[in-house]
Amino acid sequence: MIASVHIADVGARSALGILRRAPRPDSISGLRHANVAVAAPLSQSGRPPPDLGRIALIAFWDDDDVLDRFLATHRLAARLGAGWHVRLEPIRRWGTWPGLPDAVTTTRTVEHDGPLAVLTLGRLRLTQTVRFLRTSAKAEASAVASPGLIWATALARPPFVATCSLWEATRALSTYAYGQRDPGHPDAIAAHAQRPFHHESAFIRFRPYRSQGALEGKNPLAANWMDVSRTPSG
Numbered sequence: 001m002i003a004s005v006h007i008a009d010v011g012a013r014s015a016l017g018i019l020r021r022a023p024r025p026d027s028i029s030g031l032r033h034a035n036v037a038v039a040a041p042l043s044q045s046g047r048p049p050p051d052l053g054r055i056a057l058i059a060f061w062d063d064d065d066v067l068d069r070f071l072a073t074h075r076l077a078a079r080l081g082a083g084w085h086v087r088l089e090p091i092r093r094w095g096t097w098p099g100l101p102d103a104v105t106t107t108r109t110v111e112h113d114g115p116l117a118v119l120t121l122g123r124l125r126l127t128q129t130v131r132f133l134r135t136s137a138k139a140e141a142s143a144v145a146s147p148g149l150i151w152a153t154a155l156a157r158p159p160f161v162a163t164c165s166l167w168e169a170t171r172a173l174s175t176y177a178y179g180q181r182d183p184g185h186p187d188a189i190a191a192h193a194q195r196p197f198h199h200e201s202a203f204i205r206f207r208p209y210r211s212q213g214a215l216e217g218k219n220p221l222a223a224n225w226m227d228v229s230r231t232p233s234g
Helices: 012-019 064-073 075-079 126-144 169-180 184-194
Strands: 001-010 032-039 050-059 084-095 115-124 149-157 160-167 198-213
Touching: 001 075, 001 115, 012 050, 012 075, 032 184, 032 198, 050 064, 050 149, 050 160, 064 075, 064 084, 084 115, 115 126, 115 169, 126 149, 126 160, 126 184, 160 169
Parallel strands: none
Antiparallel strands: 001 050, 001 084, 032 050, 032 149, 084 198, 115 160, 115 198, 149 160
C-alpha cells in the first residue's frame, strides 16, 4: 500500500468543481481512499486565509501501478497535472484512517534515514471547531518555527481537516512532535487525548520516494532529496 499527495493551483472556478466530491474507491480500481481539500499556508501568527485556487488530493492506493494508471488516464489527474505530487510509503502511524492498513507500526521510534513526510488527518467534530482551531494554530506556529521543516501546508474541506509537512530528518520531526522547548504540538496531543477534536484521526509518518512537479516554480522536496529513484520496500 502507498499514499500520494497532489497539490496544484487550478484557480477558484476549477477548484469548486474538484471539491464537490473526492474520487470513490469503487470508481477507480486500486484506490483505497481519497480526500480533496483547499490548501492554506501555515503561519507563526494568526491564521492566513485559504488559497481558494490551490487544491489538494490525498489518496491511498494498492501500489504504484494503480497510481500510474490514475495519472495517465483520469480527468482529475489531468486537472492537477500542472502542480506537484509526492509518493509515500507509510512507516509509522498513530490512529486510524480509511485505506491505511493496521499493519503499519504504531511504534514511536522507527529507523529511517533521509527526508520524511507527515500527514495529520482528521474528521472534525463540528462542536469542537473553535477549540480545535485555537489549539492547532499553536501547533502550526511551532511547526513553522521548527528547524528542519522543509515545507508545510494546512488542508481543509470540513469536516475533513489535515496538514501535510516535509522534514529533513527524523530528529527534527521528533523534536517538534514531542519536544518541550516549544510545546505547541505536545499540548495539542494532550488536548485531543483529554477531549477528542475528531470523530476519526491519524498522524502518519512516511518515507517519500518520488517527488515530481512544482509549486510556484519549485519542487518542495528537491533541494533536500536523497534518491528519487528508490521504490517502496517490500
